[in-house]
Amino acid sequence: MKHKTLFTLSLLAAFALLAVIPVLAQDEDFIFGIVLVGPRNDRGWSQAHYEAAEYVTETVPGTDFVYFESLNPADSPESTLRDVVNEMVAQGATLILTTSDEFEEDTDVVAVEFPDTMFVNISGDNVLTGEAPSNVGNLMGQMEWGKLIAGCAAGLKTDTGSIGYLGPLINAETRRLASSAYLGARYCWEHYRGEDPAELDFSVTWIGFWFNIPGVTLDPTEETNTFYDSGADVVISGIDTTEAIVVAGQRHAADETVYAIPYDFAGACEEAPDVCLGVPYFNWGPAYADLVESAQLNEWEQSWEWIGPDWDDINNPDTSVVGFVTGPAMVGRNLDNLEEFIDDLAGYSRLVPNAFALWSGPLNLQDGTELASNGQNVDVLDVWYLGQLLEGMAGASE
Numbered sequence: 001m002k003h004k005t006l007f008t009l010s011l012l013a014a015f016a017l018l019a020v021i022p023v024l025a026q027d028e029d030f031i032f033g034i035v036l037v038g039p040r041n042d043r044g045w046s047q048a049h050y051e052a053a054e055y056v057t058e059t060v061p062g063t064d065f066v067y068f069e070s071l072n073p074a075d076s077p078e079s080t081l082r083d084v085v086n087e088m089v090a091q092g093a094t095l096i097l098t099t100s101d102e103f104e105e106d107t108d109v110v111a112v113e114f115p116d117t118m119f120v121n122i123s124g125d126n127v128l129t130g131e132a133p134s135n136v137g138n139l140m141g142q143m144e145w146g147k148l149i150a151g152c153a154a155g156l157k158t159d160t161g162s163i164g165y166l167g168p169l170i171n172a173e174t175r176r177l178a179s180s181a182y183l184g185a186r187y188c189w190e191h192y193r194g195e196d197p198a199e200l201d202f203s204v205t206w207i208g209f210w211f212n213i214p215g216v217t218l219d220p221t222e223e224t225n226t227f228y229d230s231g232a233d234v235v236i237s238g239i240d241t242t243e244a245i246v247v248a249g250q251r252h253a254a255d256e257t258v259y260a261i262p263y264d265f266a267g268a269c270e271e272a273p274d275v276c277l278g279v280p281y282f283n284w285g286p287a288y289a290d291l292v293e294s295a296q297l298n299e300w301e302q303s304w305e306w307i308g309p310d311w312d313d314i315n316n317p318d319t320s321v322v323g324f325v326t327g328p329a330m331v332g333r334n335l336d337n338l339e340e341f342i343d344d345l346a347g348y349s350r351l352v353p354n355a356f357a358l359w360s361g362p363l364n365l366q367d368g369t370e371l372a373s374n375g376q377n378v379d380v381l382d383v384w385y386l387g388q389l390l391e392g393m394a395g396a397s398e
Contacts, residue, residue, distance in 0.1 A: 029064045030095075030296040032056070033088035035081065036069040037100035038211055038240055043271065044264040045210065045240035046070075048282045049099045049122070055285030055317075056292050063292055066091050072102070074213040081106040082113070089117055095295040097122065097288070100210070101173065111136045118300050120291060122284075123173060125384070127304040134302055139287060141321040142308040144180040144356050144383065145345060146280025147236075149324045150261045151184025152341045153277040154234040155200070156192060156334040157259055158185075162201040164227030164235040166220055166244050168210045170398060174238060176386040178204050181236050182393050183358040184341075192337045197392070203232070204395030210240040221247055228258050234277065237263045248275040259329055269327045276327030278338075287321050306384070311346035354380055364391040 034053050038046035046069065053065045068084045070076055081103055088096055095118045098107045104124035111119045111133045119136045126132035154163045163185055165178050186197045205227070208217035220243035227235050228251060237244035237260065248260035249272025262268035262279045269276035287307060294300045310320035330338060348357040361372030365388040372378045388397040 031092040033093035033096040052284035052288045138304040147180035148184035151181035152188035155185035155188035162232040164232040165204040167206040167238045179390045236261045273328045278327040
């Protein structure tokens with residue numbers, strides 16, 4: 001089955017492509033489109049979405065997809081979402097998935113111009129706020145659980161008591177994910193290690209975007225090295241690409257005892273297995289299959305979906321949108337404790353629906369403002385719209 005890629009849509013490029021891109025077959029396949037912010041083989045966020053599209057074509061009969069990769073100012077400065085959507089619709093797409101919060105506002109604008117096309121923006125919330133046109137939906141996985149697990153792994157493994165968090169840009173999503181990692185690290189540092197949580201150093205550096213753009217963002221390779229040079233021995237990545245684990249692997253090869261936790265993509269540990277504590281990842285396939293099948297049957301309805309893991313098996317590729325692959329560097333008692341922690345999260349989720357474990361009081365924001373009093377759960381929408389990092393974390397909140 002052929003999957004068509006869309007390139008920069010300048011006039012010259014369009015003429016050039018006529019000779020090399022086959023015309024879409026006129027058959028009965030349901031065509032959907034995916035718009036990627038990065039390359040489809042980035043070993044991170046965009047690859048996870050691309051592989052989800054492939055999953056759909058393998059599991060939902062009569063489907064095919066077109067895609068555009070690296071729609072961002074650095075890689076595609078002359079292309080706009082409108083250009084991409086126009087070409088996808090011309091190739092037969094009737095459902096288009098825009099896979100970044102960077103596309104949220106443009107998705108709504110373009111959707112008005114294509115009222116007969118269904119759109120789903122990944123990670124946005126304009127449906128929730130009532131701002132989205134009727135042909136736009138929102139989807140996100142509850143990665144807060146994955147980040148809690150990642151933080152726990154870091155808290156169990158660190159010998160220096162210093163953990164670095166390599167963040168992308170600053171918004172409510174990135175604040176709540178970094179804060180979830182901190183809560184997991186603090187809990188496991190105290191509960192399993194018996195250490196004082198006040199002595200845990202959890203520092204966040206924001207590079208300015210989801211991946212490195214030379215001359216625009218901070219260099220994630222340099223920032224990861226800075227964490228290790230400053231005494232951190234575990235770095236948790238919150239960006240779409242693999243610099244954190246690559247640097248950890250390089251320093252391990254120079255006989256340093258350092259570790260990393262990559263992000264987004266289930267296979268990311270393969271970059272440097274010996275230093276990988278695990279990877280929280282998105283498995284968009286099951287959710288994508290549901291979306292495409294409902295659209296294929298003319299049953300799609302606008303919704304805002306924030307989907308949690310399948311706690312019966314968080315790594316089930318056919319059911320769980322969020323998972324965690326334990327890395328080869330997580331062994332012995334640390335591995336046993338991490339697995340116990342995951343089991344506890346599953347039990348909590350079943351007993352206390354619509355709440356995140358460890359997101360309970362006493363809990364303050366970074367400036368000391370109370371987020372939750374003793375014994376109070378933080379409302380899930382207050383987590384979604386988290387306005388600051390949590391007290392105890394170092395790093396900018398805005």
